[in-house]
Amino acid sequence: xxxxxxxxxxxxxxxxxxxxxxxxxxxxxxxxxxxxxxxxxxxxxxxxxxxxxxxxxxxxxxxxxxxxxxxxxxxxxxxxxxxxxxxxxxxxxxxxxxxxxxxxxxxxxxxxxxxxxxxxxxxxxxxxxxxxxxxxxxxxxxx
Ligand code: HEM
Numbered sequence: 001x002x003x004x005x006x007x008x009x010x011x012x013x014x015x016x017x018x019x020x021x022x023x024x025x026x027x028x029x030x031x032x033x034x035x036x037x038x039x040x041x042x043x044x045x046x047x048x049x050x051x052x053x054x055x056x057x058x059x060x061x062x063x064x065x066x067x068x069x070x071x072x073x074x075x076x077x078x079x080x081x082x083x084x085x086x087x088x089x090x091x092x093x094x095x096x097x098x099x100x101x102x103x104x105x106x107x108x109x110x111x112x113x114x115x116x117x118x119x120x121x122x123x124x125x126x127x128x129x130x131x132x133x134x135x136x137x138x139x140x141x142x143x
Contacts, residue, residue: 024080
């Protein structure tokens with residue numbers, strides 16, 4: 001009986017391990033609804049942030065919504081989800097905005113706050129923020 005239980009335990013462990021290995025980052029984040037929620041929260045934080053609100057000022061509600069949808073679709077696709085992204089590439093979208101290193105650091109800080117709010121596990125946050133870090137060169141203005 002002990003042996004049997006050990007075998008069942010080992011099989012369960014292996015199954016969970018394999019299932020995790022096959023999960024995309026999109027799935028680990030909790031799918032499109034979870035990504036939408038994080039993006040909405042992060043956008044709100046940016047709009048109310050002393051340092052970053054200058055990028056969001058004077059923007060109509062419609063434009064904000066479209067932008068949120070584009071960001072969510074981009075993240076969905078980039079993390080292996082079933083979305084189409086029809087927006088600009090990251091360099092084109094950001095190069096004329098004058099985003100500094102300091103802005104970037106603040107953005108990452110706010111992103112962590114949003115991920116924490118929705119209880120995204122630490123290892124998934126790390127993987128996600130690692131992927132986002134790969135975009136820094138395209139987002140921060142070179143001057
Ligand atoms: C400091 C960090 C960032 C700031 C201040 C920022 C700001 C902005 C602003 C103001 C726009 C609107 C541009 C326009 O209407 O012409 C925009 C567009 C966009 N951003 Fe960012 N962004 C940042 C980082 C990122 C990151 C890390 C991602 C991806 C995960 C991202 C994804 C997008 C997308 C998909 C668009 C829409 C592009 C389009 O209009 O086709 N942004 N961003």
